[in-house]
Amino acid sequence: MPNTTLSNATYQQALDTTLRLLTTNPSAITASQAVFLRQNADPRDERTARMITAIEELANANETLHRTPGTEMTLKGKSVLERKDV
Numbered sequence: 001m002p003n004t005t006l007s008n009a010t011y012q013q014a015l016d017t018t019l020r021l022l023t024t025n026p027s028a029i030t031a032s033q034a035v036f037l038r039q040n041a042d043p044r045d046e047r048t049a050r051m052i053t054a055i056e057e058l059a060n061a062n063e064t065l066h067r068t069p070g071t072e073m074t075l076k077g078k079s080v081l082e083r084k085d086v
Helices: 008-024 031-040 046-067
Strands: 071-076 080-085
Touching: 008 031, 008 046, 031 046
Parallel strands: none
Antiparallel strands: 071 080
16 A cells, blocks of 8 residues: 555655666666555556566666676666676
8 A cells, every 4th residue: 555644746756766767777776766666656556566566676686686796787778788797
């Protein structure tokens, strides 16, 4: 259930920031950002729920990559990540 004390503007700002990161720096999206979105989204909005699920998966993958020594993700093109072994 969404947090009713959180303003719609605050939630929208967090969502906009996360969506901007998807196109500019997707490896910077964190699990805490995804959790915040999940906890404050309207559960009846199926489209947003699917989008947040994808953001959660990306955030989990990011955390795994950041913990894996010898790997680095770089932005290739507009919004495609490329894995480089370093």
